[in-house]
Amino acid sequence: MNPVLIGYGETSVGESLDYRYEELNMWATQEALRDVDLEPDDIDGLIATAPFRTERFPLPRLIEYLGIAPLNFAELTGVGGASHVNSINRAANAIENGQAETILIVAADALHSDIGPRTVIEELSDSVSEFEEPANIVPSLYAHVANWHLDTFGTTRKQLAKIAAIAHEHASLQRAERAHRQEAKSADEILDAPMVATPLTADQCALISDGGAAFIVTTEENAAEIDQVPVRLKGFGARHTHDHISQMPSFEETGAVKAGQQAMAEAAVSHADIDVLQIYDCFTITVLRILEDLGFCERGNGGDLVDSGALRLTGKWPLNTHGGALAQAHPGMPCGIFHITEAIRQLQGRAEAAQVEDASTALVHGNGGIFSTQAVAILERGERHAD
Amino acid sequence: MPTNKPIPTPTTEYERQYWQRVANGDVCIAHCQACDHVYHPPRRYCPDCYSDEWEFKSIAGTGTVYGYTSIHRPTQRFASDAPIVSAIITLDEGPRLMGRVACESEAIAAGRRVCLDTPKLSSDNVRLTFKLLPK
Numbered sequence: 001m002n003p004v005l006i007g008y009g010e011t012s013v014g015e016s017l018d019y020r021y022e023e024l025n026m027w028a029t030q031e032a033l034r035d036v037d038l039e040p041d042d043i044d045g046l047i048a049t050a051p052f053r054t055e056r057f058p059l060p061r062l063i064e065y066l067g068i069a070p071l072n073f074a075e076l077t078g079v080g081g082a083s084h085v086n087s088i089n090r091a092a093n094a095i096e097n098g099q100a101e102t103i104l105i106v107a108a109d110a111l112h113s114d115i116g117p118r119t120v121i122e123e124l125s126d127s128v129s130e131f132e133e134p135a136n137i138v139p140s141l142y143a144h145v146a147n148w149h150l151d152t153f154g155t156t157r158k159q160l161a162k163i164a165a166i167a168h169e170h171a172s173l174q175r176a177e178r179a180h181r182q183e184a185k186s187a188d189e190i191l192d193a194p195m196v197a198t199p200l201t202a203d204q205c206a207l208i209s210d211g212g213a214a215f216i217v218t219t220e221e222n223a224a225e226i227d228q229v230p231v232r233l234k235g236f237g238a239r240h241t242h243d244h245i246s247q248m249p250s251f252e253e254t255g256a257v258k259a260g261q262q263a264m265a266e267a268a269v270s271h272a273d274i275d276v277l278q279i280y281d282c283f284t285i286t287v288l289r290i291l292e293d294l295g296f297c298e299r300g301n302g303g304d305l306v307d308s309g310a311l312r313l314t315g316k317w318p319l320n321t322h323g324g325a326l327a328q329a330h331p332g333m334p335c336g337i338f339h340i341t342e343a344i345r346q347l348q349g350r351a352e353a354a355q356v357e358d359a360s361t362a363l364v365h366g367n368g369g370i371f372s373t374q375a376v377a378i379l380e381r382g383e384r385h386a387d
Numbered sequence: 388m389p390t391n392k393p394i395p396t397p398t399t400e401y402e403r404q405y406w407q408r409v410a411n412g413d414v415c416i417a418h419c420q421a422c423d424h425v426y427h428p429p430r431r432y433c434p435d436c437y438s439d440e441w442e443f444k445s446i447a448g449t450g451t452v453y454g455y456t457s458i459h460r461p462t463q464r465f466a467s468d469a470p471i472v473s474a475i476i477t478l479d480e481g482p483r484l485m486g487r488v489a490c491e492s493e494a495i496a497a498g499r500r501v502c503l504d505t506p507k508l509s510s511d512n513v514r515l516t517f518k519l520l521p522k
Binding site: 118121122125126129130131132133134135136137140143144145146147148151194195196197198202244245246247251 | 395427428429453454455456457458459460461462463465468470471473475483484485486487492496497514515
């Protein structure tokens with residue numbers, strides 16, 4: 001069976017696309033189908049993401065809108081930024097179990113133009129539990145861990161800011177319609193941006209964007225008929241731990257430690273085998289924390305890893321080569337899907353100016369809530385069949 | 388729905404009792420009478436043994452700062468309070484909770500001892516506010 005990821009599609013991303021949730025999902029789906037020359041009728045399974053303002057039954061609405069009914073398998077995913085990495089595994093399992101053959105994973109939303117940045121921030125804050133300070137916005141919850149890291153390990157604010165600088169550098173390599181922000185920014189400029197919650201400045205927080213993406217998971221047999229490089233799921237791991245940041249078991253580590261170990265063991269790869277790193281980057285601290293949790297450096301040495309240049313396009317472990325949530329796009333829940341479509345793009349050798357030479361193995365990570373949900377997948381380039 | 392109110396809206400008797408006590412200046416954590424576990428946030432079922440033999444237990448109000456940040460851009464209705472020092476505090480009873488600390492942004496640090504500023508609690512303001520204890 002060996003399910004593979006085969007094609008992908010992306011909408012433009014930005015601030016005022018003038019598209020609704022369903023339309024953006026259709027746009028991404030259409031691009032993904034076109035990418036591998038499939039028809040809507042070829043899809044028999046769907047994993048989708050609810051819009052920010054969730055409707056009562058978003059899934060049937062989307063199935064009807066996309067014109068892909070009847071389906072054998074359909075579900076909404078709901079573990080925040082870990083959703084889409086999680087969905088790769090869900091789709092692979094459903095295919096292995098014979099529930100479906102060709103599954104569309106799609107996520108898109110009009111977070112910027114439909115809802116608006118201020119409202120998104122306010123409503124996300126209202127979803128923070130009544131047991132945590134009501135003045136909190138999401139960055140201030142992550143900021144606790146950032147200060148802890150600075151105090152405990154002597155990590156500097158500039159090292160944190162450099163993570164955002166790398167994101168901007170990589171986003172600037174994308175085609176204009178593919179990245180929300182493309183201007184280069186130095187670490188000093190990022191530190192000079194308005195303070196949101198110490199030590200996180202505005203440029204160290206995810207964007208709020210419109211847009212989305214889709215990709216297709218199918219059987220190896222089906223993929224053999226498609227003129228595209230198949231991408232294999234070699235290993236997967238997930239851990240879901242807490243909701244309130246005050247109830248995070250310890251700031252010492254997240255669920256990504258075990259999720260990463262499981263994924264890498266299943267894939268039988270070591271850190272040296274990873275060519276492309278796609279780490280969920282809602283905030284700069286998220287990346288720093290997760291790099292350590294995944295073992296790309298010793299605990300506490302994340303700052304040095306950033307300084308070393310290893311995370312730049314020419315480095316040992318190019319990070320978020322599309323620019324990530326900090327510079328490419330963050331349409332809310334769909335954010336993490338771009339980390340996957342970029343990994344597919346890299347492994348298929350289609351990343352243009354951002355292409356990592358001979359990229360054959362990628363690690364893709366998703367993080368949801370406040371370090372609450374963690375998912376890690378190891379993806380590997382396969383052999384193109386059809387000619 | 389946005390809860391644009393200083394007091395959360397309780398929907399069950401359990402929640403009414405909890406928030407009423409807090410509004411009266413009596414900040415509680417939950418205690419499970421079946422397994423003796425103390426926990427926060429309060430909830431009807433013990434997270435350890437699933438028993439619903441809960442009781443509220445008043446806290447001493449003292450604890451140690453575990454995490455902290457200074458919120459410069461809070462939600463709009465708290466904009467005039469900025470910067471707000473927010474801390475995750477390990478209570479002397481064990482559980483962690485989040486509250487404000489009434490101090491300058493530069494003064495807060497992990498490991499600082501704090502105590503609850505009970506007079507700041509009232510029926511129209513149940514935000515937990517702590518003050519720094521001398522080093």
